[in-house]
Amino acid sequence: MHxxxxxxxxxETAAWAWLAYESGLSLARVKHILLEQALPKHLSLHEISxxxxxxxxxxxxxxxEEAARLRDWPDQAEAGTNRLVERRRQGLYLLRxxxxxxxxxxxxxLPPAQLPLLLSLRGDAGLLDLPAVLxxxxxxxxxxxxxxxxxxxxxxxxxxALALLRAQPGLDAVLARALLHAQAPVALILAQGxxxxxxxxxxxxxxxxxxxxxxxxxxxxxxxAPAQAQAWRGHASHFAHACAHALLLIAPPYPxxxxxxxxCFLRPGAPATVGCRADYSDAETLxxxxxxxxxxxxxxxxxxxxxxxxxxxxxxxxxAPIDTDALIQRLSELGSLPDAxxxxxxxRRPPSTPTS
Numbered sequence: 001m002h003x004x005x006x007x008x009x010x011x012e013t014a015a016w017a018w019l020a021y022e023s024g025l026s027l028a029r030v031k032h033i034l035l036e037q038a039l040p041k042h043l044s045l046h047e048i049s050x051x052x053x054x055x056x057x058x059x060x061x062x063x064x065e066e067a068a069r070l071r072d073w074p075d076q077a078e079a080g081t082n083r084l085v086e087r088r089r090q091g092l093y094l095l096r097x098x099x100x101x102x103x104x105x106x107x108x109x110l111p112p113a114q115l116p117l118l119l120s121l122r123g124d125a126g127l128l129d130l131p132a133v134l135x136x137x138x139x140x141x142x143x144x145x146x147x148x149x150x151x152x153x154x155x156x157x158x159x160x161a162l163a164l165l166r167a168q169p170g171l172d173a174v175l176a177r178a179l180l181h182a183q184a185p186v187a188l189i190l191a192q193g194x195x196x197x198x199x200x201x202x203x204x205x206x207x208x209x210x211x212x213x214x215x216x217x218x219x220x221x222x223x224x225a226p227a228q229a230q231a232w233r234g235h236a237s238h239f240a241h242a243c244a245h246a247l248l249l250i251a252p253p254y255p256x257x258x259x260x261x262x263x264c265f266l267r268p269g270a271p272a273t274v275g276c277r278a279d280y281s282d283a284e285t286l287x288x289x290x291x292x293x294x295x296x297x298x299x300x301x302x303x304x305x306x307x308x309x310x311x312x313x314x315x316x317x318x319x320a321p322i323d324t325d326a327l328i329q330r331l332s333e334l335g336s337l338p339d340a341x342x343x344x345x346x347x348r349r350p351p352s353t354p355t356s
Contacts (some may be wrong), residue, residue, distance in 0.1 A: 004089065006081045008046075013094050013118070014081035015045035015073070020117050021219045022076060024069055028113070035112050037061050039098060049073040091207070092194055092220065095119045103128055109242040109259050116217035116239070120194040123206075123213035127185050130162035134244035137171050138253035146171055148267055149250055150178045157184035166240050167191070167214075168233060171250070180206050187213040189243070191229070191236035195220030215243070249276065 006014075020030050037060045038045060048059055049070070057067040084094060095102055097117050106115060133156055135149050153163045153175060163179050165172045167188045179186045180202055190197060194216045199207060206212035217239045224232040241247070241255050246263045254273045258264060264276035 004085050006085055009099070010081055010084055010088075011046040011077075012044060013096055014084050015049050015077045016096055016118060017084070017094060017219075018073060018077045018080050019045060019070075022080075023073070025066065027117075029066075031112060031115075031117060033060050033062065034117060035115075046077070049077060087195060087220065091122050093121045093125070094220070095121055095125075101125050101128065103243050105132075105245060106242050108261065114238075114242075118219075120216040120218070120220050121213065122194050124210040125213060126210075127162055127187055127213045130160060130185065131245040132162045132164040132187060132243060133246050133248050134164040134240055135171070135175060135248040135250055136241075136254060137250040139251050141171055141251050145250055145267060146174055149248065150175055152248065152267075153179060154182055154184060157182070162187055164189070164240060164244050166233075166237055177202075180212070183209075183211055185211050187215060187243075189236050189240040190214060190216045191218070191232040192216065192224060193218045193220045193222040196223045249273070 016034070019025070019033070020027065023030070025033075034045075037043070038048070041059070043059060048056060051059065053064075053067045053071065056062070056070065057064060062070075087093070095118065097106075097115055097119075102119065133153065135153065137145070137149075141149075149171065157163060157179065162185050163175065164187045165176050165179075167176070167190045176186060176188065183206075186206070188203075194214055197214070199214070203212060207214070217235070218232070244262065246265060247255070247258075248267075249264050249270060250267045252271060252273070254264075254276070258273070258275040260275070264273070266272060266276065
């Protein structure tokens with residue numbers, strides 16, 4: 001049974017959603033208000049929205065015209081809270097960028113101007129605890145490349161990695177069908193709002209079983225017009241790239257930007273690219289390298305200072321050392337965990353810890 005009583009987090013999320021999606025302010029302006037004013041000052045948007053206009057204007061450093069535009073904020077956010085609770089009953093969640101569970105990779109890889117303030121999720125958000133691998137093919141690939149990619153992702157899934165795919169025709173669709181058929185964990189990035197998406201039966205069954213997660217950086221109720229579809233797909237692809245712990249490069253052209261802490265692994269015979277660490281040899285080696293990626297990410301990037309995220313968990317910036325026992329338990333819940341891999345994880349020391 002779902003609890004339909006709004007929590008303090010629900011009220012805050014609804015206030016964020018109204019400001020970002022319905023206030024009429026530009027998204028760039030909303031990001032500035034949140035990231036430069038509200039979060040560094042440890043302000044609750046829900047509480048501040050009920051303040052007199054003069055206090056609202058002073059607290060958020062907004063103009064009198066903007067304060068006047070926000071006069072209906074409390075009533076509209078209350079309606080948004082009701083929608084949020086109803087969506088949660090249907091399995092759809094909104095996650096703020098300063099909440100626990102928000103992908104740390106997004107904080108590491110994206111500047112504030114590109115960081116999604118809110119994510120839509122449907123499915124098992126705990127899958128984001130697994131290291132995510134995004135396959136990338138710049139052109140349509142042949143059957144041989146598709147077969148290799150499918151086999152590699154299935155091997156990685158057996159080791160405990162998460163396949164991160166874009167919900168689009170072509171190779172991603174082929175991979176999604178194969179992974180869902182094999183009951184492997186999958187995360188799908190959609191180029192539309194999740195509130196307007198009705199998953200097909202096979203995908204719905206995987207969501208219900210906790211083997212799948214849908215993610216979207218777009219407002220829940222928005223879908224692109226035909227003229228916007230290509231731009232939305234490009235944005236979703238960039239978002240997927242930023243979510244990934246590692247890239248599986250299948251065919252060029254590769255992404256324009258490669259982050260130093262995001263390992264890249266090439267399909268045999270594929271041309272290398274500048275900045276790509278192409279040292280993939282087998283699924284177990286790749287998985288163990290992925291386990292080390294968060295530590296490298298923490299040393300490489302910190303786009304948002306911790307002071308800007310008052311209620312974010314310490315693990316977000318930077319990521320905390322891996323809890324090996326918890327990871328082994330999580331991987332065992334998702335399926336078969338090879339004994340050899342479990343033994344290596346238990347005896348493995350962090351890279352910075354000297355051996356005696």
